[in-house]
Amino acid sequence: MNFTKMHGLGNDFIILNQLADTQQDYVKLAQILCDRNTGIGGDGILLILPSTIADIKMRILNIDGSEAEMCGNGIRCFAKYLYEHDILKKTTFSVETKAGIIKPSLQIADQRVKQITIDMGQPILERDQIPMIGPKGQVIDEILDVAGQEYKITSVLMGVPHTMLFVEDITAIDPSVLGPKLEKHHKFPQNTNVNFVQVIDKHTIKVKTWERGAGATLACGTGCCASVVASYLNDFTEDTVDVQVKLGTLHIEYRPNESVMMTGSAIEVFSGIYDIK
Numbered sequence: 001m002n003f004t005k006m007h008g009l010g011n012d013f014i015i016l017n018q019l020a021d022t023q024q025d026y027v028k029l030a031q032i033l034c035d036r037n038t039g040i041g042g043d044g045i046l047l048i049l050p051s052t053i054a055d056i057k058m059r060i061l062n063i064d065g066s067e068a069e070m071c072g073n074g075i076r077c078f079a080k081y082l083y084e085h086d087i088l089k090k091t092t093f094s095v096e097t098k099a100g101i102i103k104p105s106l107q108i109a110d111q112r113v114k115q116i117t118i119d120m121g122q123p124i125l126e127r128d129q130i131p132m133i134g135p136k137g138q139v140i141d142e143i144l145d146v147a148g149q150e151y152k153i154t155s156v157l158m159g160v161p162h163t164m165l166f167v168e169d170i171t172a173i174d175p176s177v178l179g180p181k182l183e184k185h186h187k188f189p190q191n192t193n194v195n196f197v198q199v200i201d202k203h204t205i206k207v208k209t210w211e212r213g214a215g216a217t218l219a220c221g222t223g224c225c226a227s228v229v230a231s232y233l234n235d236f237t238e239d240t241v242d243v244q245v246k247l248g249t250l251h252i253e254y255r256p257n258e259s260v261m262m263t264g265s266a267i268e269v270f271s272g273i274y275d276i277k
């Protein structure tokens with residue numbers, strides 16, 4: 001099976017072109033290929049598939065085999081791969097995802113994709129659509145009991161469910177301590193991604209993420225977008241924010257009542273052939 005390994009700020013994916021040759025058991029395939037000891041290694045697999053309603057379709061499966069509706073870092077990798085491997089030689093196009101149609105725009109120099117801007121659509125703020133159990137309304141700066149301790153959370157659906165906690169010092173945060181407890185908290189029937197956010201100034205935040213189905217990753221695109229929305233809703237930042245993660249920065253613009261625009265890079269690491277026994 002031919003594959004290409006890519007990453008967006010260290011959030012790494014195995015890209016599989018399934019336009020002609022479709023496999024059946026993607027759940028098992030994701031678990032096998034993403035294993036960092038016995039497989040290729042990755043936070044998830046990205047499937048390139050034909051679409052009847054958009055130029056192309058993307059599916060994402062996490063390392064544990066669960067399927068996500070969307071992936072922000074993944075779709076930048078996906079868009080760059082399509083252009084540089086001559087599958088879709090367009091600088092703007094539409095991608096069918098389980099979270100709806102997403103539109104990437106590519107910035108090209110010397111025939112290479114330098115930056116990718118993704119129109120991530122509107123964040124959904126209504127609790128029942130995140131989904132989170134509780135009274136009607138939005139989840140902004142709300143107290144949640146997690147294993148006997150109270151935390152202030154803000155939650156949104158940014159293609160996938162995200163919960164944000166604002167912290168004083170991100171360097172003191174290990175996402176694997178609270179992350180798994182919040183990810184599977186009973187109030188989130190579809191689980192939630194968890195982002196720890198430190199506000200630096202009105203235009204800069206730092207984020208660490210614990211991902212649903214993947215654990216602690218080096219970055220999360222939808223998580224960075226959701227963190228910008230949450231920072232704006234809590235009046236900590238303006239609508240244009242640089243989000244710093246361990247390996248770099250995403251530039252995010254929140255246009256309330258319109259879209260969240262995310263701009264960043266993607267890197268191709270290597271290609272190969274995996275022998276499926």
Ligand SMILES: N[C@@H](CCC[C@H](N)C(=O)O)C(=O)O
Pocket residue numbers: 011062067068069070071072073074160161193211212213214217219220221222223
């Ligand atoms: N890393 C991604 C999000 C991938 C999906 C997530 N693990 C989930 O299951 O919700 C991103 O960059 O957005």
